[in-house]
Amino acid sequence: MKALILNASEDTPEIIFNPGENVFKVSKISVPENALEFYETVLDWLKEYLQSPNKQNVFEFDLEYVNTASSKQLIQVILSIQKLSEVSDTSIKWYYESIDEDMFALGRRFQKLVNVNFELIEV
Amino acid sequence: MITNQSNSLFDIGFDLFRRISNEDFEYVYRGYFTHNITKKILFLADTNIQKVTDQSTLQKRIYYIMVEGLQNITRHQDEVKDHTDDYPGIFAIQKNGDQYFITTGNLVLNDKIEALSEKINTINSLEQEELKKFHREVLASGSISDKGGAGLGLIEMSRKSGNKLAFSFETINEEYSYFYLQTLIPTAKASENVAVVDHMQHSSLTSIKKLHQNLNTENILLYFNGFFNQENLLSLLSIIKGRMNMPLTTIKVSNIMVEMLQNIIKHGVQAMPNIGGVPGVFFLGQTDNDIVLTSGNLISPKDAHKLKVKLEFVNEMTVPELSEYYDKVLLDFELGDAKRTGLGFSDLRIKSDRKLRFAFHETNLGYTFYLLQTAVTIKN
Secondary structure, eight states, X not given: OOOEEEOOOSSSXXXXXXXXXXXXXXXXXXXXXXXXXXXXXXXXXXXXXXXXXXXXXXXXXXXXXXXXXXXXXXXHHHHHHHHHHTTSEEEEEEEEOTTOHHHHHHHHHHHHHSOSEEEEEEO | OEESOOOHHHHHHHHHHHTSOTTOEEEEEEEOOOHHHHHHHHHHHHHHHHHHOOXXXXXXXXXXXXXXXXXXXXXXXXXXXXXXXXXXXXXXEEEETTEEEEEEEEEEEGGGHHHHHHHHHHHHHSOHHHHHHHHHHHHHHTGGGTXXXXXXXXXXXXXXXXXXXXXXXXXXXXXXXXXXXEEEEEOTTSOOOHHHHXXXXXXXXXXXXXHHHHHHHTTEEEEEEEEEOHHHHHHHHHHHHHHOSOHHHHHHHHHHHHHHHHHHHHHSOOSBTTTTBEEEEEEEEEOSSEEEEEEEEEEOHHHHHHHHHHHHHHHHSOHHHHHHHHHHHHTXXXXXXXXXXXXXXXXXHHXXXXXXXEEEEEOTTSSEEEEEEEEEEOOO
């Protein structure tokens, strides 16, 4: 399947979903006013990927800022990853800066809401 | 005014907002000026100027004068380094009708006052043609190596603005004074009457000095009064990053700022749709224990009640209760509106770990002025 590569803009994250290299990463900042629009592409891609996924997938989230509008979409992304975990060996790595307790709290919240191997990693 | 609590930082919000009218703006930075902050201030001011004028010559002139003004601050800052924490400098850009004002205020040694005054008085005594000549002479004399001490920047500021430089000194103690310098840049539409211009400049300089005093008293680090949009939010965020010398607190403040400013953008009345922003005021104050964030903007009166209900709902819950509610909303995908997540206030309350403070104030414009305040405990 074709990779989904979205370059970071000043308020949307960099997305690298590349099955060929087995890299799945969301990074930088996510504070758009209209998060629904931005994440639609991401969710559509995941839906299709679910049809023929790699045997093993590690999704990495390494974000600096996340607004509530994005959280609402990120939980959907994470729920899609949960679905993926039902058919393949899938896990999530959530990175947070040691001094950013809010980013830790958000990861912790997501971790509790889903049933998938979800690791919180301090950087 | 309906308010659940009150303090001076809170009351100052409405007074600040009332300082300017809709199509105008006022941006004030108070603190230490680093290279990075200077860059961000320029960017923020420049994007806002571009929104309100398409006269590119004017834009360039303003930009140039801002650069000179900021360089002036950093130069003086180096001379008084040990004292800038106690007496932070100020940079202000204001648009007031057809005039732009750029004002800098910074600490100088008292024994520099005479030379500085003399330089500016000389520049002010010259007409445009003479200034040009003077500029060439100063350049040729080669005294620029003296850290720009020849006053080339000042000459350029006067030349680019086409106006006299207004200045004033406020004594702080035996050693130091604040040096205020103001340039007025008229738009093509502005009055050319010399007496009118002089009067405007004088009253604007007085008002900025008063504002600086208030900001010093209330320990306000950053104050932005103008139109809010995504672009300004991002610029303000990066200024904050460089402003505070306490990483733990800064991250928390930034995280809260994102929601707070997007709350303005979301609920605010778009009084000037062509500018692409919502008029509002935002400032950051520091008290002994907290960094206090205050936002204020106009909303339609029918939204005031709805907001009040939401805020009270969020305030009545404990943080664990609210956290549960947050999860529920997060998973409620029926809420289709991309911009209204219903999570903003909960997020602010959880992140700041305290009740949100708010007030609504009827204005005679048919809108309601809405103030929101929260704070972050300072941790180092």
